Amino acid sequence: MPVSINAIDPISRSAFAAEVTGIDLREPVSAADVAAIEAGMARYAVLVFRDQPVDDEQQATFSRHFGPLEEATGDLRPAAERRIAMTLNDISNLDQDGRVMARDDRRRLFGLGNMLWHSDSSFKAAPARYSLLSARVIPGSGGNTEFADMRAAYDTLDDETRAVVADLVCEHSQIHSRGALGFTEFTEEELRQCAPVKQRLVRRHPVSGRKSLFLSAHIGAIDGMPVPEARMLIRDLTEHATQRDFVYAHVWRQHDLVMWDNRATMHRARRYDPSQVRDMRRTTVSDEVSTLEQVA
Ligand code: OGA
Numbered sequence: 549m550p551v552s553i554n555a556i557d558p559i560s561r562s563a564f565a566a567e568v569t570g571i572d573l574r575e576p577v578s579a580a581d582v583a584a585i586e587a588g589m590a591r592y593a594v595l596v597f598r599d600q601p602v603d604d605e606q607q608a609t610f611s612r613h614f615g616p617l618e619e620a621t622g623d624l625r626p627a628a629e630r631r632i633a634m635t636l637n638d639i640s641n642l643d644q645d646g647r648v649m650a651r652d653d654r655r656r657l658f659g660l661g662n663m664l665w666h667s668d669s670s671f672k673a674a675p676a677r678y679s680l681l682s683a684r685v686i687p688g689s690g691g692n693t694e695f696a697d698m699r700a701a702y703d704t705l706d707d708e709t710r711a712v713v714a715d716l717v718c719e720h721s722q723i724h725s726r727g728a729l730g731f732t733e734f735t736e737e738e739l740r741q742c743a744p745v746k747q748r749l750v751r752r753h754p755v756s757g758r759k760s761l762f763l764s765a766h767i768g769a770i771d772g773m774p775v776p777e778a779r780m781l782i783r784d785l786t787e788h789a790t791q792r793d794f795v796y797a798h799v800w801r802q803h804d805l806v807m808w809d810n811r812a813t814m815h816r817a818r819r820y821d822p823s824q825v826r827d828m829r830r831t832t833v834s835d836e837v838s839t840l841e842q843v844a
Pocket residue numbers: 639662668679681691692693694815816817818828830
């Protein structure tokens with residue numbers, strides 16, 4: 549049976565989130581199914597796969613159909629301290645022994661940066677294309693993930709703002725997003741890894757042709773603009789881009805896998821009881837080139 553992709557958005561909103569059925573991600577996937585999922589990602593930007601109890605290897609194998617995977621360097625866990633392989637980002641609140649991290653554990657506090665609206669790896673020269681997040685264990689309540697449609701955000705800008713943002717280039721760094729939460733203690737090594745990276749603010753999707761705002765909590769500066777003015781513009785745009793009409797809130801069930809296009813969305817985690825286990829694992833498909841090299 550071929551995959552079937554059906555919108556889960558209210559009819560008042562243009563295509564953004566959809567559910568994919570008729571596929572078992574633990575099994576080999578046909579070229580036709582991969583093509584259908586890619587087309588679905590370009591039309592929508594968030595795809596939900598329910599009841600997919602994949603293991604790490606199966607998640608990585610499925611993800612590789614869409615491009616090369618990033619090394620998981622965004623979660624402050626060196627190789628020696630990891631529960632899982634470097635092909636997966638550990639989005640859990642668990643330490644290497646599988647215990648819930650202490651409230652003041654710096655890896656947990658760094659991870660709280662995921663609660664700010666962002667696009668994955670926008671701080672890397674080649675940012676993320678797709679992210680695939682698998683829910684292995686979820687808390688009793690809270691911990692939703694929200695997605696904002698950055699194509700809708702661009703489409704609804706007024707002409708004046710559209711002209712202002714057209715050719716802007718922003719600097720992205722995890723130092724900035726973490727700094728916004730008061731997380732400022734970085735090692736020399738981390739500071740070196742977090743050197744700012746430039747990205748275009750307006751990008752065009754190579755498949756759908758749609759333009760979107762490439763916003764992220766990692767933005768700390770805009771080329772040629774005084775910093776306070778730049779940060780205020782980014783705040784304004786973020787407020788516009790995350791208005792409720794543009795947001796899909798995913799309420800997790802165990803064994804959901806959600807795949808999103810970082811070229812067309814921002815996302816954020818919501819709060820949950822930090823004493824409860826939340827074990828989520830993310831594979832990330834690299835976009836391979838910087839937005840500076842993409843046609844605007
Ligand atoms: C991520 C992320 C949000 C969440 O995995 O990239 O931001 O809800 N996760 O855990």
